[in-house]
Amino acid sequence: MADWLAALDRRAELRARAGLTRTLRPRAADDPVVDLAGNDYLGLATHPEVTAAAATALSAYGLGATGSRLVRGSTDAHHALEDDLADWLGVDRALVFSSGYLANLAAVRGLTQPRTLLVSDAHNHASLIDGCRISGAETLVTPHADVAAVAAALAAAPGRPAVVVTESVFSVDGDLAPLTELHEVARRHGALLLVDDAHALGVTGPAGAGGVAAAGLAGAPDVVVTATLSKALGGAGGVVAGPAEFVRHLVETGRTFIFDTAPPPAVVAGVRAAVRLARDGDALRAELADRVATAVRRLGGAGLPVSAPDGAVISVTAPGPEAATAWAAACRERGVAVGCFRPPSTPDSRSRLRLTVSAGVRRADFERALDVIVECAREVS
Ligand code: PMP
Numbered sequence: 001m002a003d004w005l006a007a008l009d010r011r012a013e014l015r016a017r018a019g020l021t022r023t024l025r026p027r028a029a030d031d032p033v034v035d036l037a038g039n040d041y042l043g044l045a046t047h048p049e050v051t052a053a054a055a056t057a058l059s060a061y062g063l064g065a066t067g068s069r070l071v072r073g074s075t076d077a078h079h080a081l082e083d084d085l086a087d088w089l090g091v092d093r094a095l096v097f098s099s100g101y102l103a104n105l106a107a108v109r110g111l112t113q114p115r116t117l118l119v120s121d122a123h124n125h126a127s128l129i130d131g132c133r134i135s136g137a138e139t140l141v142t143p144h145a146d147v148a149a150v151a152a153a154l155a156a157a158p159g160r161p162a163v164v165v166t167e168s169v170f171s172v173d174g175d176l177a178p179l180t181e182l183h184e185v186a187r188r189h190g191a192l193l194l195v196d197d198a199h200a201l202g203v204t205g206p207a208g209a210g211g212v213a214a215a216g217l218a219g220a221p222d223v224v225v226t227a228t229l230s231k232a233l234g235g236a237g238g239v240v241a242g243p244a245e246f247v248r249h250l251v252e253t254g255r256t257f258i259f260d261t262a263p264p265p266a267v268v269a270g271v272r273a274a275v276r277l278a279r280d281g282d283a284l285r286a287e288l289a290d291r292v293a294t295a296v297r298r299l300g301g302a303g304l305p306v307s308a309p310d311g312a313v314i315s316v317t318a319p320g321p322e323a324a325t326a327w328a329a330a331c332r333e334r335g336v337a338v339g340c341f342r343p344p345s346t347p348d349s350r351s352r353l354r355l356t357v358s359a360g361v362r363r364a365d366f367e368r369a370l371d372v373i374v375e376c377a378r379e380v381s
Helices: 003-017 048-061 069-073 076-089 100-110 126-135 147-155 179-188 244-253 265-279 282-301 321-333 363-380
Strands: 034-036 093-097 117-121 138-142 162-167 192-196 223-228 238-242 313-318 336-341 351-356
Touching: 034 363, 048 265, 076 093, 076 238, 076 265, 093 100, 093 244, 100 126, 100 192, 100 223, 100 238, 100 244, 117 126, 117 147, 126 138, 126 162, 126 192, 138 147, 147 162, 147 179, 162 179, 179 192, 238 244, 282 313, 282 363, 313 321, 321 336, 321 351, 321 363, 336 363
Parallel strands: 034 336, 117 138, 117 162, 162 192, 192 223
Antiparallel strands: 093 238, 223 238, 313 351, 336 351
C-alpha cells in the first residue's frame, strides 16, 4: 500500500479505537424505518404539491441550472423564490445559494472588513465556523448562549467593526439563542448580528418565519439572517436575507455565490411550493410542538438526560461515544433511525443521540419510536 494510504488507514484505526468510525448507509426510497434522524420537520419533502411543482419545473427547465447565477443559472424560478423568501422573512431582499453551508460562508465573509472582530457562539455549526475562518477576521469564540461574554468581547474592542455570529435554534441540543439580548448588546456596541435560522425556519415564529421573526427582529437594519432550504422546507439550498445593500454586496463579491452553479430550477420550484405550505402550516407546527413535548415528557420520565428543546431538535446525552453508537444501532435494528452525534460533531466532549421530530411521520409510529429509544437505552446500559 502506498505510504499516504497506509497513513490514512492508521488514522482510521485510531478513530475506530475511540469509537468514532463513521459509515455511510444507503437508504431505499421505500425505507420502512421510522425517521427521527432527518430534518424534514414538516414532512414537506414528499408533499404532493412540492413534488408536483418540482416535476413541472424539471420538465420545463431540465435537470440543472446550466450555469452560475450571474451567467445562465438565474431562472425566473430562482427570482420568484427569493421574492417569496424576502416577503416571508420580512426583509428587503433574499439571495438563494446552493446550500446553507455556502450561504453561511458568504454571509460571514461578506460582513467582515479588515479590522472586524467576529464573536462566535461555541455551539455554532461548522459552516459558521468555516465562514469565520475563511473571512480571515479575528474570531473570539464565546461560551454557549453567554450574553455577558459577548458583551465583554465587544466592550474590549471599542471602535472596531464587530459581528455577533449565532444560530437561533441550535443544531445540537435544539435550544434557542437569547436573540433579543444578543441584539440589544450588539446594538449598544454598534455591532451587527448574524443569525443562522436553519433549524427554526418553518418551525418557530409567526407563520413559521423563524427565530429572528419570533424575536421581533425581522427587517432590522443591523441583522442578517441565513437559513438552509433543506430542513423544514424539505428541499435543498440556502438563503441569505437582509438589507438590500448587503445582498447586492454578496451578488457582486460573494465567492460561493459567484463561482458556484445555481441550484437546480426544479429544486427551487419545489422549495417555493414548500414555502407556501410552511407559511400556512400552523396546524403542522402545532402537531410538531405537541410531539416534541410528548418526547421530552416520555424520555425524561424514563430517566434519560434529555435537552430542553425550543424547536424540533432534541438531544439525549449518552455515557460516551461507544454507548451512543450502540444505542443508535440498537434503535436502528428495531426500525427507528436516530442521529448519533459524537466528537468532533459535538461542540463539547458529550456524545448524544439527536432526535429530530417531524410532523410528517405517522403519529403511532412516532409514539412507538419513543418506546424503542427507552427500551434500547436500558438494553445497552
Ligand atoms: N447551518 C446549520 C445550523 C445546519 O444545521 C446546517 C445543516 N446541517 C447548515 C447550516 C448547512 O445547511 P446545508 O445542509 O443546506 O448546507
